[in-house]
Amino acid sequence: MADYRLHTIFYILTSLLSLAVLHWTVHKVLLSISRSKFKKANNCQPIPKYPNKDPIFGYDYWHALNKAAESRTLLSWLREQYRLYGNTYYARLQTANVISTCDPENLKAMHSTKFKDFAIDSRRKFAFLPLLGAHSVLLANGAAWEHKRAMLKPSFSRSQYTNLPLFERHVGHLIEAVRVENTKKGQVDLAEFFLCLTVDITSELMYGTSIELLTNGNKDLVRDMTQSAEGGHARWLLVFLANIIGNSTFSKSVSKVRNFMKRFVDEAISYRQHSESRSISAKPTARNFEGQQGTEPLDVKGRVIYLQQLSLGTRDRKAILDELTTILFAGRDTTAALLTNLFFVLAHRSDIYDKLRAEISVLDGERPTFEQLKGFNYLQSCLNEALRLYPVIPINTRMAVVDTTLPVGGGPKGQSPIFVSAGTNIAFHVTALHRRKDLWGEDAEDFLPERWEKIQGQGAWMYQPFGGGPRNCPGQHLSLAEAAYTVLRIVQEFSMITGRDSEPWTELIALTCTNANGAKVTLTEA
Ligand code: HEM
Numbered sequence: 001m002a003d004y005r006l007h008t009i010f011y012i013l014t015s016l017l018s019l020a021v022l023h024w025t026v027h028k029v030l031l032s033i034s035r036s037k038f039k040k041a042n043n044c045q046p047i048p049k050y051p052n053k054d055p056i057f058g059y060d061y062w063h064a065l066n067k068a069a070e071s072r073t074l075l076s077w078l079r080e081q082y083r084l085y086g087n088t089y090y091a092r093l094q095t096a097n098v099i100s101t102c103d104p105e106n107l108k109a110m111h112s113t114k115f116k117d118f119a120i121d122s123r124r125k126f127a128f129l130p131l132l133g134a135h136s137v138l139l140a141n142g143a144a145w146e147h148k149r150a151m152l153k154p155s156f157s158r159s160q161y162t163n164l165p166l167f168e169r170h171v172g173h174l175i176e177a178v179r180v181e182n183t184k185k186g187q188v189d190l191a192e193f194f195l196c197l198t199v200d201i202t203s204e205l206m207y208g209t210s211i212e213l214l215t216n217g218n219k220d221l222v223r224d225m226t227q228s229a230e231g232g233h234a235r236w237l238l239v240f241l242a243n244i245i246g247n248s249t250f251s252k253s254v255s256k257v258r259n260f261m262k263r264f265v266d267e268a269i270s271y272r273q274h275s276e277s278r279s280i281s282a283k284p285t286a287r288n289f290e291g292q293q294g295t296e297p298l299d300v301k302g303r304v305i306y307l308q309q310l311s312l313g314t315r316d317r318k319a320i321l322d323e324l325t326t327i328l329f330a331g332r333d334t335t336a337a338l339l340t341n342l343f344f345v346l347a348h349r350s351d352i353y354d355k356l357r358a359e360i361s362v363l364d365g366e367r368p369t370f371e372q373l374k375g376f377n378y379l380q381s382c383l384n385e386a387l388r389l390y391p392v393i394p395i396n397t398r399m400a401v402v403d404t405t406l407p408v409g410g411g412p413k414g415q416s417p418i419f420v421s422a423g424t425n426i427a428f429h430v431t432a433l434h435r436r437k438d439l440w441g442e443d444a445e446d447f448l449p450e451r452w453e454k455i456q457g458q459g460a461w462m463y464q465p466f467g468g469g470p471r472n473c474p475g476q477h478l479s480l481a482e483a484a485y486t487v488l489r490i491v492q493e494f495s496m497i498t499g500r501d502s503e504p505w506t507e508l509i510a511l512t513c514t515n516a517n518g519a520k521v522t523l524t525e526a
Contacts, residue, residue: 035419038403044419045410047099050081050091058092065093069237072507072516075394075431082432088409088418094239096123098425099406099418102432104439104461106406110398110426111469114406120145121399121425127236128511131228131254131329133322138330145471148323151313152474154304160205161478162370163303167485170200173214174486175493182523187500190343191518194336194486195222201482202331206306207264207324221260227253229333229510258325265320268311275312329511334392335479337514339486342386345447347499347521352382352449356491365492373484381452383483387465388440389447390505392512394431396467400424430464496524 038044053060068077081089081100088101101107110118119141132138137148174197181188196213199222204210213222231250235242306327310320346353359378360368374380400420410416420426437444439462443451455463466473473479500520508516 035403035421039419042405042417042419044405045416047409047418048086048089048414050085050089052092055092057095058098059094061091061093066237069509074509075429075507075513078395078429079432079435082429086409086414087436088406088414093425096425097421097423098427099409099420100427100429101406101409102429102436103408104433104464105408106426107428107433107464107468108461109407110428111467111471114404115469115471117400117402117404118398118426119401121397123236123239123425124397126239126242128232130235130251131232131257132326133258133318135316135319135322136326137323138326149470149474151309151323152306152327155206155306155309156474156478157304158477159303161481163205164367164370164373164485166204167201167482168367168489170197170204170210170214171486171489173197173200173212175489177214178490178523179493187520187522189518189520191336191340191514192222194339195226195332197486198332198334198336198482199225199328202328205303205478206327206331207267208305208307209264209267221257224253224256224260225329225332226510228257229329229512233510258321261321261325261328264307264324265317268307268320268324269315269317271308272311272315275308331475331479333510333512333514334475335482337390337392337512338383338386338479338483340514340519341390341392341505342382342483342487343497343519343521344499344501344505344515345386347497347501347519349447350496352447353491353497356382356487357495360488360491363492368485368488370481373481373488376484376488377453378449379484379487380480381449382487383480384452384463385447385449388434388463389445390513390515391430391434391465392514393465393467394429394507394513395509396428396430398426398428400426433462433464436462490523493526494523495526498522498524
C-alpha cells in the first residue's frame with residue numbers, strides 16, 4: 001500500500017516537473033522565434049562583446065571595474081574599454097546583461113525618442129534608496145514619476161534662477177568665509193565652501209528657509225551629507241555584496257542627515273495645517289501626489305516654495321522627507337562639483353582667470369543684472385567647458401522595460417541598430433562621450449572655453465551634462481545661473497588665484513563626480 005502511494009506521488013511530481021520544463025522550453029522557443037523576427041524587422045546586427053572570462057556571473061568585468069574605481073581611475077578605464085571594443089559594447093556584470101554606450105544617437109533614443117522603453121534601473125534604486133527614500137523623484141518611474149515631476153516644475157520657474165539678490169546674500173557669506181580662511185592659513189580649499197553655499201541656496205529656494213551652513217558652520221551636517229553620498233556610490237558598485245559587507249559609517253550618516261531633515265517636514269506639515277485653517281494665496285496646479293487637484297502656494301515674494309507645494313500634495317511625512325532630502329542633494333553636490341572642477345582649472349590657468357576678469361571689468365565692481373550675467377559669453381563658455389571635460393554625472397544607467405532596439409552599435413562598423421532585450425541594463429558614460437576626438441576634435445582633452453564660440457545649441461546630444469528629454473535636469477538654469485554668479489563675484493573680489501595642489505584632477509565619484517583633492521588655492525585681494 002505504502003509503495004503504491006509513494007509511486008503515485010513520484011508519478012505526479014515527475015509529471016508536474018515535465019510539464020513545467022515543457023512549458024519553459026515552448027516559451028523559450030516561441031520567444032526566440034519572435035525575437036529573431038523582431039531583430040530582422042529592425043535590421044539589428046550583433047554587438048561587440050567584452051571578452052568575459054566568466055560569462056555567467058560576470059565576476060571578471062565587475063572585478064576590473066571595482067579595481068579601477070578603488071584606484072580612482074574608473075573614468076579612464078571605461079574610456080579604454082570603448083577604445084578596445086567600440087562605442088557600444090556588451091558585457092556580463094554580476095549576473096546582469098549590460099550594454100555600455102557613449103554614442104549620442106543611443107542617448108537620444110533612451111532619453112527622448114524611445115523614452116518609454118527605458119526606466120530607472122534597480123541598481124540605482126538599491127544604491128540610493130536608504131538615503132533618498134522610496135518616494136524620491138530620482139528613483140521613481142511611470143505615473144508616480146510624472147506626478148513628482150509635475151510637483152517640481154513650478155519651483156524651477158524663471159523667478160527662482162533670476163533671483164540675484166538671493167544669490168548675492170549667500171555668495172557674500174561665501175566670500176567672507178573664504179577671505180577669513182585665506183588670510184588665516186594662506187590658502188583655502190574652495191570645495192568645502194561650495195558644498196555649504198549650494199546647501200544654503202537650495203534650502204532657501206526650495207524650503208523657504210536657508211540652512212545657513214556658511215554662517216553657522218554645521219560641519220557635522222556637511223560631513224554626514226558627504227559620507228551618505230559616497231556610501232551610496234559604494235553600494236552602487238557592490239550591489240548585494242553591500243548588504244553582506246555592511247557600512248556603519250554610511251548607515252549612521254544617512255540616519256543623521258534624515259533626522260536633521262525632519263525639522264523641514266514639521267514645517268511642511270504646519271504649513272498645511274495653517275493653510276487649511278485659513279485661506280492662503282493659492283492657485284490650482286496640474287496634479288498632486290495623491291493624483292488630486294493640487295494648489296500652488298506662493299510665498300511673499302511671489303515664488304513657489306517646493307516644501308509648501310509638497311505639503312499641499314500629501315500628508316505622508318515619509319514622502320515629504322524623501323522628496324526634501326532628494327532636492328537638497330540634487331542641488332548641493334551638482335553645482336558644488338561644477339564650481340570645484342572649474343576652480344581647479346582656474347587655479348592652474350591664470351590666462352583664463354585674467355580673461356574672465358577682463359570680460360567682467362565692464363561692471364566696474366558693480367553687481368550684474370541677470371541679462372548681463374547671461375551675456376558674459378566667456379564666463380558661460382568656461383562653465384560649459386568645465387561640464388564637458390568634467391561632467392558632474394559622468395556615469396548614468398537605465399534598464400530596458402520591453403524588448404527594444406538602440407539605433408547604433410551593431411555590425412562591423414558599429415553603425416547598425418542593436419537588439420536590447422527587456423531587463424538589459426544600459427550604462428552610458430558622459431565623460432567618454434564628451435572626450436570623443438571624432439566628435440570634439442583632436443583637442444578634446446584640452447580645457448578650451450573658446451571652442452564654445454563655434455558650437456551651436458550646446459552640441460545637442462553630443463553634450464549631455466544635464467541629461468535630455470522628459471527626464472532632463474529641471475535645475476539646469478538654476479545651477480548655471482548660481483555657478484555663473486559665484487564665479488563672477490569671486491573673480492571680482494580677487495585679482496589673482498594660485499593653485500596650491502600639484503596633483504592632477506582625480507575623480508571622486510559619489511552622487512556626482514568632483515576633484516578628489518578639491519580646489520586648493522591662494523587668493524589675492526583685488
Ligand atoms: C551642475 C549642475 C547640475 C547638473 C550637471 C545636473 C545634472 C542632472 C542630470 C544629468 C540629471 C538626469 C539624471 C538622469 O537622467 O538619470 C538630473 C536630474 C535632476 N536634477 Fe540636476 N543637475 C544639476 C543641478 C541641479 C540642481 C541645482 C537641482 C535642484 C535644486 C537639480 C535637480 C534635479 C532633479 C530633481 C532631477 C531629477 C529629475 C527627474 O528624474 O525627473 N539638479 N540632473
